[in-house]
Amino acid sequence: MIYTVTFNPAIDYVVRLGNPLKPGAVNRAAGEDCVLGGKGINVSGVLAQLGVESVALGFIAGETGAWLERGLTAQGLHTDFIWLENGMTRINVKIKAGQETELNGAGPNIPESAMQTLETKLDALQKDDVLILAGSIPACLPQSTYERLLARLQGRGVRAVVDATQDLLLKVLPYKPFLIKPNNHELSEIVRHELTTDDEIVAAAAGLQAQGARNVLVSMAGDGALLLDENGAVHRIGCPKGKVVNSVGAGDSMVAGFVAGYLRTGDYRYALRLGTACGSATAFSVGLATKEKINELLETI
Template structure:
């Protein structure tokens, strides 16, 4: 079974304006939609689209939390959220006008007792399961939360995927995560340099691998992706043709596709191909990737 963790889920309320956002005035929308967001939730949603069974873990609160939970279940995503007694799950307002503006909510506070409930759920994971830890840690939690989770599961045979940045990523390498997925800019930030060639990206990815990462997947937007696998092989994948409509969730979709592909065939080349197709399918869509879109793009490689 695959499990994802989203500490601070959100309902993204997306509004489209006909022109510019006018301050101190009434702005009327021409289109609206809402999306259930959070990096782990995005991974769960795309895994579900690929018919890959998984469970979304995390924290929800208040009526917005119940709405998010019910909405995900209606989409076929299995959830096992912890319900906080205070606060509400956040709503993020995304304004699509001549320029894009975002107002992100704060989210509820997560206490020590709440974290103990999460740890109890994670203690049930067994050898062969996979766990996805994606995104930043809320300010109400300790910055070493990922480390604590991985230390707790160390030696249990759980494949852990970490999609995070800077110290949050580097500090977990000692626990030998199955997969890490920085993009090329994030990889460069870790080493304080700009990476402009495949050779430079491979060299930095190899350094992270030498510190403990088993597989390093580097996404590069329109330039595709590069994988340095645990067997010492380098895999390079371009991207199919398409118009980019949305960058939100593309990296999460790549993680979902890669993990689904690896669990299907145990083959890293196939995992990278499916991951790249899933990431591109989201980038070429207004929402997250669908199975139909992913399958269509797979035929273009």
């Protein structure tokens, strides 16, 4: 089974304006949407489109949390959230008016007792289960939270996937995650110099592999992606043609496709192809990738 963890889920309230945003004045929306998300939840959503079951874990609170849980269940996702007594699941306001303005909520405080409940749930994971940890850690939790969870699972054969940045990513490498997915800019920040060629990216990825990562998947937006697999093979793939509509969730979609592809075939080349198709399908769509769009792009890669 695949388990995703979203520490700080959100309801994104997306407002579209027909004119530029005017601060200090009344702005009337031309349209609006509510999107239920968070990086781990995005991964679970795309896995569902691929026909792969997962369990979405995380923390929710208040009426907004209840709304988010109902909405995800209606989408066919399996959830096992931990309810918090205080606060509310955050609402992020995203104003699209030529350029995008965001106001992101803080989210509820996560007490130690809730973390212990999460650990108890993770204790049920079995050998070859997949645990996907994606995104930043809320300010109410220490930055060592990912390390804490992976240390608890160490030696049990659980395949960890980590999509995080800088120190948050580097500190989990000793626990030998199955997959890490920095983008090329994040990888440049880690090695502290700009990476401009494939050879430089491979060398930087090999450095992370030497520290413990089994597979390093580097996404490069319109330039495709590069995978250094655990056997030392380098796989390079381009990006299918299409108009980028929304890049939010594209990286999460790539993770979902890669994991699903590998579990389906055990073939890293196919995993990279499916991951690229999923990431591109989301980038070319208003929302997350759909099964139809994924299959359409997969045939072109």
